[in-house]
Amino acid sequence: MFERFCHQHGCEILVLHQEHWSPEQELVQDLLTIMQVFSARLYELRNYRKSLKEAIHADVSPQDPTPDQIRFFKQAAGTARLVWNWALAEWD
Numbered sequence: 268m269f270e271r272f273c274h275q276h277g278c279e280i281l282v283l284h285q286e287h288w289s290p291e292q293e294l295v296q297d298l299l300t301i302m303q304v305f306s307a308r309l310y311e312l313r314n315y316r317k318s319l320k321e322a323i324h325a326d327v328s329p330q331d332p333t334p335d336q337i338r339f340f341k342q343a344a345g346t347a348r349l350v351w352n353w354a355l356a357e358w359d
Contacts, residue, residue, distance in 0.1 A: 273280055332340065
C-alpha cells in the first residue's frame with residue numbers, strides 16, 4: 268500500500284539498511300522499539316505530572332477576604348442557618 272502511494276506520487280523508496288533478520292530477530296527488534304516508545308511516553312507523562320504539581324503549588328493566591336466579602340459570607344451563613352432552622356421546624 269505504501270509502495271503504491273509512493274509510486275502514484277512519483278516517489279522512490281530507498282532502503283538504506285538491508286539487513287536480513289530471522290523472523291525471531293525481527294520480532295525482538297519490533298518489541299524493543301515498542302517498549303522504547305512506551306517508556307518515552309511514560310517519562311513524558313511523569314514530567315507532565317511533576318510540572319502540573321509545581322504549577323498548582325506555585326499558584327497560591329492570598330485567601331484574605333475583603334471586609335465586603337466577610338460581610339457577605341456572614342450574611343450567607345446566617346441565611347443558610349435561618350433556612351435550616353425553618354426547615355427543621357416545618358419537618359416536626
